[in-house]
Amino acid sequence: MSLNDLIEILISGITIGLVYFLIAVGFSLIYGVSRVLHLSYGSFFTWGAYLAWIFAVKLNFNYFWVFVLVCPILYIMGMALERFVVRPLRKRDNFDFNVLLAGLGVALFLDYAAQAFFGARTKSLPSLLDGTIQIHDFVFSYQQLTMLAAAVVIAFALWFFLEKTRQGLALGAVAQDPVGARIVGVSLNKVYLLTFGISTILAGSAGILLAPRFFISPLGGWKFLIKALIIVVAGGLGSIRGTLYSAFLLGILEALVGWLFGLLWVMPFWFLALLLILLIKPHGLLGSTADH
Amino acid sequence: MKINREILTTAGILIIIAVTPLIFHENSYTMHLLIMSMIWAVAATAWDLLLGYGGIFNLAQVGFFAIGAYATGMASIHLGISPWMGLLLGAVASGLAGVLIGLPCLRLKGIYVALMTLAFFEVIGPLIVVGINLGTGGKAGLFPIPPFRLGSYVFNTDELLPWYYLCLILLAICLFITYKLIHSMLGLSFTALRDSEPFAQSLGINRFKSALVVTAIAAAMTGLIGAFYAHYVVVISPRMLGLDMFLFLLIMIIFGGAARFPGPVIGAFVITFLDDMLRPLDSYRLLAFGALMVIMIMLLPNGLMGLVAKINIPLFGKRDTEAEMLNPDIPKTY
Numbered sequence: 001m002s003l004n005d006l007i008e009i010l011i012s013g014i015t016i017g018l019v020y021f022l023i024a025v026g027f028s029l030i031y032g033v034s035r036v037l038h039l040s041y042g043s044f045f046t047w048g049a050y051l052a053w054i055f056a057v058k059l060n061f062n063y064f065w066v067f068v069l070v071c072p073i074l075y076i077m078g079m080a081l082e083r084f085v086v087r088p089l090r091k092r093d094n095f096d097f098n099v100l101l102a103g104l105g106v107a108l109f110l111d112y113a114a115q116a117f118f119g120a121r122t123k124s125l126p127s128l129l130d131g132t133i134q135i136h137d138f139v140f141s142y143q144q145l146t147m148l149a150a151a152v153v154i155a156f157a158l159w160f161f162l163e164k165t166r167q168g169l170a171l172g173a174v175a176q177d178p179v180g181a182r183i184v185g186v187s188l189n190k191v192y193l194l195t196f197g198i199s200t201i202l203a204g205s206a207g208i209l210l211a212p213r214f215f216i217s218p219l220g221g222w223k224f225l226i227k228a229l230i231i232v233v234a235g236g237l238g239s240i241r242g243t244l245y246s247a248f249l250l251g252i253l254e255a256l257v258g259w260l261f262g263l264l265w266v267m268p269f270w271f272l273a274l275l276l277i278l279l280i281k282p283h284g285l286l287g288s289t290a291d292h
Numbered sequence: 293m294k295i296n297r298e299i300l301t302t303a304g305i306l307i308i309i310a311v312t313p314l315i316f317h318e319n320s321y322t323m324h325l326l327i328m329s330m331i332w333a334v335a336a337t338a339w340d341l342l343l344g345y346g347g348i349f350n351l352a353q354v355g356f357f358a359i360g361a362y363a364t365g366m367a368s369i370h371l372g373i374s375p376w377m378g379l380l381l382g383a384v385a386s387g388l389a390g391v392l393i394g395l396p397c398l399r400l401k402g403i404y405v406a407l408m409t410l411a412f413f414e415v416i417g418p419l420i421v422v423g424i425n426l427g428t429g430g431k432a433g434l435f436p437i438p439p440f441r442l443g444s445y446v447f448n449t450d451e452l453l454p455w456y457y458l459c460l461i462l463l464a465i466c467l468f469i470t471y472k473l474i475h476s477m478l479g480l481s482f483t484a485l486r487d488s489e490p491f492a493q494s495l496g497i498n499r500f501k502s503a504l505v506v507t508a509i510a511a512a513m514t515g516l517i518g519a520f521y522a523h524y525v526v527v528i529s530p531r532m533l534g535l536d537m538f539l540f541l542l543i544m545i546i547f548g549g550a551a552r553f554p555g556p557v558i559g560a561f562v563i564t565f566l567d568d569m570l571r572p573l574d575s576y577r578l579l580a581f582g583a584l585m586v587i588m589i590m591l592l593p594n595g596l597m598g599l600v601a602k603i604n605i606p607l608f609g610k611r612d613t614e615a616e617m618l619n620p621d622i623p624k625t626y
Contacts, residue, residue, distance in 0.1 A: 031403070037403050037406060037407075085586060085590070088590060089589070089590070092593065094347075094593075096349075096403070097343075097347065097349075097550075098589050098593060100349060100406065101542060101546060101585065101589055102585070102586050102589045102590070104539060104542060104585065105543075105582050105583070105584075105585030105586035105589065106582065106586055107582070108535075108539050108578060108579075108581060108582030108585065109579055109582030109583050109585075109586065110582070111535075111578075111582075112575055112576070112577075112578040112579035112582060113579050115575045115578075115579075116575050116576055116579055120575070219535060222535060226410065226411060226414045229407050229410060229411055230407075230411050232407075233404065233407045233408065233411070237403070237404070237407075264418060264421065264422055265418075265422065267414065267415055267418045268415055268418060268419060268422070271411055271412070271415045274408075274411060275396065278396065278400075278408075279396070282399070282400065
């Protein structure tokens with residue numbers, strides 16, 4: 001393995017890691033704020049890609065407009081899920097158990113709705129931008145660069161929202177202490193709605209960014225849900241910075257394993273990495289021990 | 293053994309299954325569906341032990357089914373062991389796998405268990421595919437898995453009756469074990485951990501140990517029926533680790549009633565036949581099942597057995613009102 005190969009692996013690992021971060025952070029956010037293990041999360045990833053397919057391929061919009069149009073739809077889908085499925089269950093016993101199974105039911109519904117509407121055959125999206133650019137010895141496709149740029153922009157917007165706006169701070173407050181947040185006047189229901197909306201946008205936009213590279217299929221979201229799960233657990237549930245680190249770590253591992261042994265070995269290696277991390281740090285890289 | 297509603301319902305179900313072939317034995321398709329229902333009934337009941345009674349979100353249960361199937365499949369094809377030994381081997385292999393997975397996973401709590409076991413479940417499929425050199429058959433599957441033999445008689449696909457009664461015996465054994473387990477000291481402490489962990493632990497119950505033992509038993513039962521399944525369907529492939537079976541078993545548990553023994557058995561029969569009836573709907577069928585799953589959880593969280601428990605049918609034994617009064621949580625919790 002030459003130095004150039006290594007740099008190429010690193011760059012591709014970082015790109016894929018950043019997109020994985022977008023998927024995983026939405027999942028982490030939902031768990032952190034509302035304690036819901038959101039198993040239909042992967043279906044929103046799929047639906048993001050399918051909605052983009054409608055606008056980009058069927059209606060011929062460019063990607064900027066695709067994002068502008070798809071994000072509100074995803075936002076509403078996420079909020080509807082919270083309002084009509086999660087909230088009624090919150091009032092009853094065994095919330096964890098019921099919401100987990102209800103999430104699976106919603107996932108089944110959404111996935112096969114996608115299959116019924118769009119067919120079982122895979123679809124592909126055109127690349128974000130065509131062409132390549134050469135820097136020194138390395139050739140980058142514009143596709144890869146725009147993916148990187150878009151992911152950075154979305155990640156930065158998320159950081160800005162969480163750290164600099166009132167709403168975002170309220171989200172953080174609920175994640176830390178729901179009762180305390182209520183005492184100072186934060187409406188829990190509003191925060192939950194917001195969290196589901198934003199996380200769904202994150203899942204869906206990651207779906208749009210990855211769709212030109214992978215194909216879109218009705219059950220394709222599961223693979224990414226599992227990846228998000230592994231990243232989130234490795235990073236520490238509810239810890240956003242931990243999610244960032246583990247997404248990069250596992251992204252680079254994926255690029256490395258893919259280069260050395262082939263893509264089929266990626267998931268076994270991820271699982272091994274997860275086991276190792278949990279053996280050393282049972283709550284993930286940056287997970288707090290207070291978390292349950 | 294005190295006669296109660298659970299025993300009466302279970303016995304009723306088993307007797308109905310035992311006499312059904314008198315009517316349907318010539319209709320091999322219905323017989324096949326009934327056998328499949330029994331297979332799913334065992335898998336669902338075993339899963340319900342963990343999910344419903346223990347509140348442990350072990351999502352790797354379908355993986356144990358596959359491990360049992362592959363253990364007997366590989367051993368009987370490559371090593372030529374008898375399928376009867378294969379049944380045992382499947383149970384032992386899955387039980388061991390249950391312990392191996394349980395060791396790291398069960399030290400974790402609640403949601404972490406779900407995440408770890410789901411991750412594990414997703415890894416088994418790729419492992420079978422990459423392990424083609426070890427004789428797993430890879431993506432194409434393992435074929436042909438030899439049938440059972442009894443003396444000079446060889447079980448075959450033309451005559452489903454022997455398969456049917458063999459499966460019924462396995463079902464009865466598994467239901468008996470499950471019933472005994474639920475009402476044993478171990479089962480009670482297991483359920484106590486679900487309801488109030490700090491309290492159960494203050495009584496000296498070792499959470500890790502009881503969870504591990506029950507996981508191993510549930511895995512072994514699943515492996516046993518997985519092994520039977522392998523011999524029955526002749527071909528096994530990693531496709532069985534797909535989402536369909538995973539979700540169908542969950543729907544069966546929810547439909548019949550989680551922690552409502554023998555609810556999952558009823559769920560298995562209803563859902564298997566419903567699935568067959570809805571087959572003309574094609575891909576809308578699974579869409580409908582997804583909707584059914586959500587609706588059941590929202591409206592009827594205790595499933596059919598929860599509904600039955602509310603009605604006082606003399607035939608099903610006396611309603612245990614005293615226990616309900618002592619513990620008002622009984623009808624509400626899983």
